[in-house]
Amino acid sequence: MTRRATTNEKALDAFIAAKFEIDAMLERLAALSADHFETSPDEINWGHVGTLNHYRAKLREITDSAFKEGEHASEHPQRQNSRRAPSAAWGRRRAATVAAPRTETTP
Numbered sequence: 001m002t003r004r005a006t007t008n009e010k011a012l013d014a015f016i017a018a019k020f021e022i023d024a025m026l027e028r029l030a031a032l033s034a035d036h037f038e039t040s041p042d043e044i045n046w047g048h049v050g051t052l053n054h055y056r057a058k059l060r061e062i063t064d065s066a067f068k069e070g071e072h073a074s075e076h077p078q079r080q081n082s083r084r085a086p087s088a089a090w091g092r093r094r095a096a097t098v099a100a101p102r103t104e105t106t107p
Contacts, residue, residue: 064070
């Protein structure tokens with residue numbers, strides 16, 4: 001195997017590991033949202049609103065970057081709002097890849 005192929009395989013492994021971690025975070029966020037962020041209507045106060053606005057701002061940063069929207073729209077005008085169909089190659093990779101273990105990082 002050439003050095004380039006080895007480097008590409010390592011990059012692919014790192015990419016897949018990062019993707020699995022993102023997928024896990026999204027699942028957890030979706031579950032928390034489905035549970036109304038562990039609140040009840042009677043206990044909502046402006047602190048809860050501030051917290052959700054903070055989460056929303058962080059997610060907006062991520063989605064704007066990922067979809068080339070907002071402040072990121074002018075960076076890649078030719079790719080704006082372009083959506084590719086998933087490649088069959090990812091399906092083969094997914095079938096051949098065992099889920100990477102999730103690593104916890106603490107701030």
